[in-house]
Amino acid sequence: MIILSIIRMFRVPKSPAHLSRRKLSDQVVDRVKSWLMAKSMQPGDRLPQEKELLDLLGVSRSTLREALKSLEVQGIIRVSAGRSGGPSVCEVPYETAANLLTNYFYFKKLQADEIYAMRRLLEPEMAATAVAHMRDEDLDRLEELIEACRNPEDSPEGRRSQRLLELEFHNVIARRSPNALLSFNCQFINMILAQQVTIKKVYLIRQDKIDRENDDAHVELLAAFRAGDAAHVREAMVRHMGECSCHLNDLEAVVHQRFGDAVADGPIPDFTR
Amino acid sequence: MIILSIIRMFRVPKSPAHLSRRKLSDQVVDRVKSWLMAKSMQPGDRLPQEKELLDLLGVSRSTLREALKSLEVQGIIRVSAGRSGGPSVCEVPYETAANLLTNYFYFKKLQADEIYAMRRLLEPEMAATAVAHMRDEDLDRLEELIEACRNPEDSPEGRRSQRLLELEFHNVIARRSPNALLSFNCQFINMILAQQVTIKKVYLIRQDKIDRENDDAHVELLAAFRAGDAAHVREAMVRHMGECSCHLNDLEAVVHQRFGDAVADGPIPDFTR
The missing domain is CATH 1.20.120.530 (GntR ligand-binding domain-like)
Structure with missing residues (x-):
């Protein structure tokens, strides 16, 4: 019964026309977010492992990985390596x-x-x-x-x-x-x-x-x-x-913008042209 | 000469100790951002095609794709499909x-x-x-x-x-x-x-x-x-x-937060448990 309701929540529905333009991996991201909200998941809570997610979602491994990468870039999940690792919910860092x-x-x-x-x-x-x-x-x-x-x-x-x-x-x-x-x-x-x-x-x-x-x-x-x-x-x-x-x-009036985190660690490249 | 300077900008350096913890694809993201800033790239400007990027960066295809996905999720690039497609710079939408x-x-x-x-x-x-x-x-x-x-x-x-x-x-x-x-x-x-x-x-x-x-x-x-x-x-x-x-x-004092874009299109799942 739990499994059935999880499958219902998770599985990406066959796209109706107005959704078909949204990429499958983005639809997976939406599903996972909905699921986190509906389950009131808290920071530190674990998502199912990759194999289980693949079964639940019914998408390819590359689509799943793209979706998890998206959630990671957004700061919503953290993916830790190793045998006991995997994706877990995370409070987006400042x-x-x-x-x-x-x-x-x-x-x-x-x-x-x-x-x-x-x-x-x-x-x-x-x-x-x-x-x-x-x-x-x-x-x-x-x-x-x-x-x-x-x-x-x-x-x-x-x-x-x-x-x-x-x-x-x-x-x-x-x-x-x-x-x-x-x-x-x-x-x-x-x-x-x-x-x-x-x-x-x-x-x-x-x-x-x-x-x-x-x-x-x-x-x-x-x-x-x-x-x-x-x-x-x-x-x-x-x-x-x-x-x-x-x-x-x-001060000069115009502020020179930059991407916040870029070249934080590396040397600034030498762009002579 | 142009090619040489692009290679110098782009290629991910062998990681010194303090960088080794940062994932290779994140290092690629940093490089691309630095390159966009240094070249004053504007919205609509195209990045090199995948094959060229692979040569320039000296990373694997999966690392490159992960980095491009990250830049796309951040809203900095848009990747369009088709023969004449590929990644181009984009002003992050509101x-x-x-x-x-x-x-x-x-x-x-x-x-x-x-x-x-x-x-x-x-x-x-x-x-x-x-x-x-x-x-x-x-x-x-x-x-x-x-x-x-x-x-x-x-x-x-x-x-x-x-x-x-x-x-x-x-x-x-x-x-x-x-x-x-x-x-x-x-x-x-x-x-x-x-x-x-x-x-x-x-x-x-x-x-x-x-x-x-x-x-x-x-x-x-x-x-x-x-x-x-x-x-x-x-x-x-x-x-x-x-x-x-x-x-x-x-009004109730506590605001019920949600992820902004989730379940925007789909039906709200039925979570009976």
């Missing part, structure tokens, strides 16, 4: 989701002022929601990050690290926001900004006024977090974001 | 990006008030940015949508359609926002809300007060758009979102 979304914006030619328009709206509210959820180690980490950025480095490499640490200050806060939408989006914006830092020389010059303002703002924010004062955090963050926006003129 | 992001939030148990916290922040600014970009047909469409929702339907199916049309009112505006971040996120929030509408009975009961407020707000917004008055649009939207948030108590 990095996977953020990288996939970066692809969407690749050709969109985001402007720096558009990124900051979004950041100005979200960051103060996000920070306010995080206040009650900050732990002692988070506050200590914020303090460390402030210290690490206090004396501006002279070398471009040093400056680059400091700019990334300034963004990490905001990520520490975003990771504690209980609002998953605000948390994700603030981290995503920081990721886009961090990619800029690794690409654009313009971020690397010494800008003493900006550095001082950043330091003041971060110090004030940390004090407000330590006091558990959400209203003060919100208000300080509104001011901080306003100042950051004012510095936009120092 | 639907692909939104569905992939829905996967991320599937286990996150978003609360309705979290969704509205985000919506309240973004929607007024998004609408203000869209004012100068609305076309006559957009304004006519907004008017049509207002008319279609004016007389509340009695049947649950009719109510459901009207709720979706109310969300479409906001999507028409979001699609004209020149800020790609605001545009994407407002449409994404509407998509999450629309999924709720298709699932939850609670949205289907007649709520005359809400209906009247929605109608008034949409009429005011349309007038402000017709007048090209961004400040009025922003202000009316702030009020509208505030009213919508107030109605949250009428």
